[in-house]
Amino acid sequence: MNAQVFQALLDGLLMGGVYSLAALGLTLIFGVMKITNFAHGAMMTVGMYVVYVVSTGLGISPYIALIFSAITLFALGYIIQRFLIHRISDAPTHNQLLLTLGVAYILENTLLAVFTPNYKSLEVENLPGMIQIGAISVNPAKLIAFGVVLVVTAAIYIVLYRTRIGKAIRACSQNREGAQLMGVVIKNTSAIAFGIGALCTGIAGSLLTPILSIYPTLGETFQLKCFVIAILGGMGNLWGALISGLIVGVVESMTGYFAGGSWSDLTVYAAFILILLAKPSGLFGRSNRREH
Amino acid sequence: MKRIVSVLVCLILCFIMMFSFTGCSDDSDSGTIKIGSIHPLTGSMAYEGQALVNSQKIAVDYINENGGINGKMLELKVVDSLGTAGGSATAAQKLINMNVCALTGTYTSGSAQVVSRTAEKAGIPFVVTVAASDTLLKNGYKYSFRIQPSTVTFSSNFIEYLSSVKTDDMKTVAFIYEDSNYGTGIAEYIEEHIDETGLEIVGMISYSASASTLSSEVTKLISLDPDIVVPIGYYSDQSLFAKEIIDRKVEFPCVIGVANGAFSDAKFTATYGEKADGFFDINYRYNPYSEETEYLLSTYREKYGEEIPVCAIYGYESIMVLADALRRAGTTDAEALRQALAETEMGDHVLPQGAIKFDETGENINSAGVMIQIQNGKHVIVYPKEYAEGEIILKKEAKK
Numbered sequence: 001m002n003a004q005v006f007q008a009l010l011d012g013l014l015m016g017g018v019y020s021l022a023a024l025g026l027t028l029i030f031g032v033m034k035i036t037n038f039a040h041g042a043m044m045t046v047g048m049y050v051v052y053v054v055s056t057g058l059g060i061s062p063y064i065a066l067i068f069s070a071i072t073l074f075a076l077g078y079i080i081q082r083f084l085i086h087r088i089s090d091a092p093t094h095n096q097l098l099l100t101l102g103v104a105y106i107l108e109n110t111l112l113a114v115f116t117p118n119y120k121s122l123e124v125e126n127l128p129g130m131i132q133i134g135a136i137s138v139n140p141a142k143l144i145a146f147g148v149v150l151v152v153t154a155a156i157y158i159v160l161y162r163t164r165i166g167k168a169i170r171a172c173s174q175n176r177e178g179a180q181l182m183g184v185v186i187k188n189t190s191a192i193a194f195g196i197g198a199l200c201t202g203i204a205g206s207l208l209t210p211i212l213s214i215y216p217t218l219g220e221t222f223q224l225k226c227f228v229i230a231i232l233g234g235m236g237n238l239w240g241a242l243i244s245g246l247i248v249g250v251v252e253s254m255t256g257y258f259a260g261g262s263w264s265d266l267t268v269y270a271a272f273i274l275i276l277l278a279k280p281s282g283l284f285g286r287s288n289r290r291e292h
Numbered sequence: 293m294k295r296i297v298s299v300l301v302c303l304i305l306c307f308i309m310m311f312s313f314t315g316c317s318d319d320s321d322s323g324t325i326k327i328g329s330i331h332p333l334t335g336s337m338a339y340e341g342q343a344l345v346n347s348q349k350i351a352v353d354y355i356n357e358n359g360g361i362n363g364k365m366l367e368l369k370v371v372d373s374l375g376t377a378g379g380s381a382t383a384a385q386k387l388i389n390m391n392v393c394a395l396t397g398t399y400t401s402g403s404a405q406v407v408s409r410t411a412e413k414a415g416i417p418f419v420v421t422v423a424a425s426d427t428l429l430k431n432g433y434k435y436s437f438r439i440q441p442s443t444v445t446f447s448s449n450f451i452e453y454l455s456s457v458k459t460d461d462m463k464t465v466a467f468i469y470e471d472s473n474y475g476t477g478i479a480e481y482i483e484e485h486i487d488e489t490g491l492e493i494v495g496m497i498s499y500s501a502s503a504s505t506l507s508s509e510v511t512k513l514i515s516l517d518p519d520i521v522v523p524i525g526y527y528s529d530q531s532l533f534a535k536e537i538i539d540r541k542v543e544f545p546c547v548i549g550v551a552n553g554a555f556s557d558a559k560f561t562a563t564y565g566e567k568a569d570g571f572f573d574i575n576y577r578y579n580p581y582s583e584e585t586e587y588l589l590s591t592y593r594e595k596y597g598e599e600i601p602v603c604a605i606y607g608y609e610s611i612m613v614l615a616d617a618l619r620r621a622g623t624t625d626a627e628a629l630r631q632a633l634a635e636t637e638m639g640d641h642v643l644p645q646g647a648i649k650f651d652e653t654g655e656n657i658n659s660a661g662v663m664i665q666i667q668n669g670k671h672v673i674v675y676p677k678e679y680a681e682g683e684i685i686l687k688k689e690a691k692k
Contacts, residue, residue, distance in 0.1 A: 004512070004515045007507075007508075007511045008507070008511050011505065011507035011508055011511070012508065015507070112334070112335075116338065116339060117338050118339050119527055119528055119531070119559060121531070121563055123563070129538065129540070129541070130540050137539075137540045139507070208504070211505070212504060212528070212532065213527070213531050213532070215528065216336075217336055221502045221504060222504070253505075253507065254508070256499070256506075256507075256509050256512070257508040257509070257511055258512075260497045260498045260499060261497070261499025261500055261503050261506065261509050262471040262498040262499055264499075264503075265500060
């Protein structure tokens with residue numbers, strides 16, 4: 001393979017990893033609550049600003065500030081679910097959905113009011129601009145991001161499959177009423193699941209902060225991307241989201257290389273539609289027949 | 293009980309409305325000349341919008357401190373455009389109802405188009421502060437005037453200024469541009485006129501301005517190995533591009549932006565400093581040798597605690613041009629003011645161009661951009677010669 005094509009492939013994979021983590025959060029929330037979190041992108045931006053503020057304020061590396069961002073986002077997600085969405089959990093789904101949209105606007109406009117729409121960017125000290133391996137250059141910030149994504153995903157896997165609360169979350173996502181009958185406290189479990197979902201997108205945002213210039217409405221771009229990835233992977237399917245994220249990252253990057261970035265959205269969405277036509281419940285989604 | 297409450301609420305609302313109306317009528321009696329300003333003060337363009345208004349205020353204060361216009365004081369009426377075409381139309385109507393003698397604005401071309409139409413219908417002059425779209429003044433309107441260079445001016449400046457940097461070894465050029473009207477417009481204009489430069493185009497790479505990475509586009513660019521790279525786009529996407537080539541230590545013999553949203557921005561040099569050395573950009577800028585510029589820059593710094601964003605010079609200049617026309621017209625009558633604006637010939641100003649003078653479409657015929665280069669982490673005008681602050685420095689020899 002030509003070195004430049006390999007370079008584009010690698011860039012796509014690394015970026016795709018970050019998309020995966022954000023989409024993982026979205027799909028986790030959907031799995032348990034059966035609603036799409038339209039505040040996902042805005043939460044990601046909140047995560048970015050937490051890193052920015054903590055990192056510049058305390059003069060620490062953004063990769064340490066990331067911990068603050070994760071905690072804040074978990075709390076934010078927990079509060080939103082426990083005190084807002086849960087209160088209307090008997091309302092029709094589309095109302096709950098609109099509520100998350102409302103939350104998105106509130107978060108975004110609060111960021112606008114506090115930080116102004118000005119672009120902010122973060123330089124990481126002691127981090128080389130690029131690591132050169134033969135003809136391939138790798139952005140260390142993206143490499144670290146990918147590493148963190150792997151660690152966080154593994155941690156979430158352990159929480160979901162090796163702990164009691166994880167078991168409760170999975171039970172809720174498989175059958176809400178059934179879980180309730182078995183003594184799972186839905187209110188708490190949902191709030192924790194939402195918190196973990198928010199934490200994922202917060203960490204994804206934090207990892208992007210050293211790579212991008214951030215501004216309050218940046219999350220909108222990622223909202224749709226996460227949505228596409230989550231659907232592609234089969235809404236509620238964690239592994240599906242991870243793999244689809246990588247696929248979208250690579251498709252985007254390869255299109256960028258061969259045809260120019262203008263075409264990447266088109267290619268991603270065209271592929272999205274084609275895959276859905278062939279497999280309506282997503283690449284890794286359970287078929288509808290088995291669910292009912 | 294419910295009834296009493298609702299009657300009370302109605303009464304309170306009535307009072308509020310009455311007071312808000314008296315607020316308006318007070319203004320029309322005062323002896324000031326009102327100028328309307330329509331800029332985005334909220335939303336993603338609020339920073340630039342506010343900067344434009346700030347510099348307009350500096351101009352208004354300057355004029356008022358020096359005796360006003362024929363004895364009358366100027367007053368700036370500012371209404372938020374929300375950064376949208378709809379918001380701008382409402383703002384324009386609101387200002388017309390306040391009896392302003394002219395409108396100024398709007399920072400984006402879409403909004404400017406709408407205000408231009410509203411002003412034409414109402415028959416009051418509209419002076420564009422910033423809006424670069426080439427088609428803005430192509431409607432045959434009589435009341436719209438623009439001081440700023442259009443995208444076509446920047447593009448033809450590129451063709452013209454290129455000779456100052458281009459060595460005989462440079463043979464190929466590639467474009468990397470955002471794919472909206474703005475980036476595409478400039479790239480296509482230059483593509484059409486490329487024969488005049490003797491260069492061969494080896495790549496036209498477009499991307500979406502909301503892209504979260506431009507890695508693969510830059511990889512593509514490296515594989516094309518052009519002598520000259522022309523990046524065109526907004527701040528966030530173009531700083532992604534710049535960061536990518538700085539980090540990868542790619543050295544193209546020559547990188548020349550055209551109306552590049554990042555390269556000419558003070559935030560850009562503040563972020564990248566000397567790492568961005570060598571980048572060129574053809575863009576609007578103030579004339580460093582005008583005394584008025586000195587006044588504008590230092591007043592802005594004093595009043596607002598930061599360097600003036602370059603786009604804001606047009607806020608200042610729009611008020612100066614209007615003041616000049618008002619003085620000559622001797623009245624705020626719309627038709628007389630329009631006539632006076634059309635006859636403008638203003639030699640003293642802060643722009644790097646000859647006299648400000650409008651053609652019959654309302655375009656400033658002498659408008660021009662300058663070529664800046666980032667040197668030692670600072671913006672330095674390198675061309676045209678009469679405004680140059682330094683010499684052109686070529687980083688790397690082109691391949692033989």
